[in-house]
Amino acid sequence: MTHTINRECVGCVLCVHYCPVDAIRGEKKKLHTIDPVICIDCGVCGRVCAFKAVEDGAGNLVAREKPTEWARPVFDYQICVACNLCNMICPTGVIGAQHPDGHKRLEILPYLQESKGCIGCAFCESICPTGAIEMLKMVKNIQ
């Protein structure tokens, strides 16, 4: 089962804008639906919904989180093998590859090139074969 939208939906189309694979159908002020064939279960629709209208595959409500508080990938370049799987699986295409500054390695390694575009789905963390990616929440006001 993929994510679904319940009757609480007011039709604000916010989830439609955020969905990285265009799986959500719906017009303004009308109940939205998720195409289960296209949905990839990233859960971003639930994280942006202010009306508790999105349920995950198990039927639990997905809690709302502010986009600024979403966990984002942090890369450990000591153990990354530069296989680029994270780069490929990222549904929003915000993981790029470049030569990291101040690092002795010759490999071109992945990095989060646009943290605003990241939807916090953690697909990169789950796919990494060496555990080099950890999803961390940004902490404000670090002294």
Next chain:
Amino acid sequence: MPQCGALPGVKLELMKPSLHAICGKILWVDLASGTFTTEHVPSQVYETYGAGLGLAAYYLYRDIPTHAEALGPDNILAFTSGILTGTTSMLTGRWTVAAKSPLTNTWGDANCGGNLAPAIKQCGFDGIFFKGISPHPVYLKLTHNKAELLDAADLWGKDTVETENTLLQPYGDKPVSVACIGTSGEKLSLISGISNDFGRMAARSGLGAVMGSKNLKALVLLGSYPILASDPQKMKELSVHCVRHTEFQPKFLNGTGTRILSTFLRKIPVQMRQDGILYKIFIKKYGTIALNQYSIETGDSPIRNWSGSNLDFPPQRSESVNPDRLAKLEKAKYHCYACPVGCGGYTSIPGNAESHKPEYESVIALGPLLMNNDLETILIANDKLNRAGMDTISAGGTIAFAMECFEKGLLTLADTEGLDLSWGNDSSILILIDRMINRQGIGNLLADGSYQAAQRIGKNSIQYAIHSGGQELPMHDGRNDPGYSLHYAVEPTPGRHTIGSYQYYELYQLWRKVPDLPRIKSLFYSKRSKYHNPREKAEWAVACSQFVSLLNAAGGCIFGAMMGIHRYPIFEWLNAATGWQKTAQEYMQMGARIQSLKQAFNVREGIPLRHTINPRATGHPPLNQGANRNTFVDLDALVPLYWQMMGWDPQTGQPPAPEMLSEGDLHDSHH
């Protein structure tokens, strides 16, 4: 005729990932009318032929009419992606391009790493098939729900690197994949290939000319759809297992060490069975150039257009291509998608530019094969050929042919417009490459490869064209490992080194997973034994052909497979990705069906099924000095045994009728 450039984009049906790992559909692009069709692929096709090479073989056999002109509208150019590509498996990021080859008039395919393979599937297709000829230059822009053919007039005439830079410019840092041809593909050079990632080439079989003949300059793929596996947990477990082996990287080996080791191995009368992990250590540290001096010393590299031996190119001379020298120039490592090994690299070349690190094949084809030991020339020539989109192996082989013709007086200074083509003349090599790329003067004669040039020169110059079925032989000498010669002669795509040899069979270690295959038990064996017992050797070759056909259907990389099948669990990955429950033997049968289908394509074309190989390359007459002295390959004994064990007619090489492709299925609505 509608102007393709002005066509509005066509909305495509969204991907339906009801099948795991595979997309379930392919895209047909009719370049003549600028129209797009989506075709659903029956799941039985995947179960019979897999994806990647198998899918291309199925549709090309079905839809290319018999005796179609290779550079005409009836030929079909297929870009396909393997079953495992885009799932979380390791070393499985290779894309296949296939068409009828204009160089050999046989089945033609080539494959390449980089980042294009997952991009095809991320657009929702297992393959993109082009037919017809566009009335003017175009390129395809594809996302997961929209396809467009856009005008490529501004791109025509640009090299592969310029083309890619121009096409990527609007997208900034977004991951976008591009495949394109260079100027030699546009000029229909029969030894041109297709490039991705700024000059990494699917070079062989002359498929760049097919793309050029269709007026198709490039593909720009922007899909970002994730590919789902049936059992993601198992996939990751297997990948972790594979990555663990690739991380084992002791530091004691260096370039000089490879040379000393190889001289020692040449002098002893026995040969050591190789284990892939050693090979992996070399490849990860240096790339394929690790083998430069090793191969020259052990007799694996052809010297002086296959007429010389390692004694003509001794270590003092080959020191210029020592892997350590090239490694010093390396600015960054280059990994294909899903690869923890990373054999590629970006190298600084003279003129303050950067280019892909040359491969072993390119170094030998532009170096010892021409008696050239100037590293700068090799680097510049490699970059020129990558930019023009020309195959370095065929270009090197063709220049070697021209040099021998020059030596023997079949080409004179008047023919070459004053160019001195004596052996090892490095400045002439660069000028000749420029002329071949631009098809000027003597370059026009040589731009279609040595076989075509020999036909035009006449005077029995064909004896100096070292080819198989019209394609220049790669830089692995069959006199040293007769397995190469056998594959050069019997593969449906002639003259390929990426399928099998006796050493490859040792490295794959298929017997660990496929019961009944002979196990090589002893660590050392006599070098002479390589030339005996053809029955056993044919069995090894059949296993290699079947396995590599499957590997190409899965999108796998041969360097992964060379680590050994127990470290590179491809059969287990295939089951976990697709949800199938097939045994290793059933997968080998899938490979066999692909191989038979390619052979059936050649049968239908009516070409000789045992390709003509220049006798010099098989040791007729044998060399009288060096590592390969007095060795020759008895193809007359090996070929019928190979055909028999493949399940083909031992006398004629005729395969059984292909499955799912009866008369009624052929030439349907697509024609």
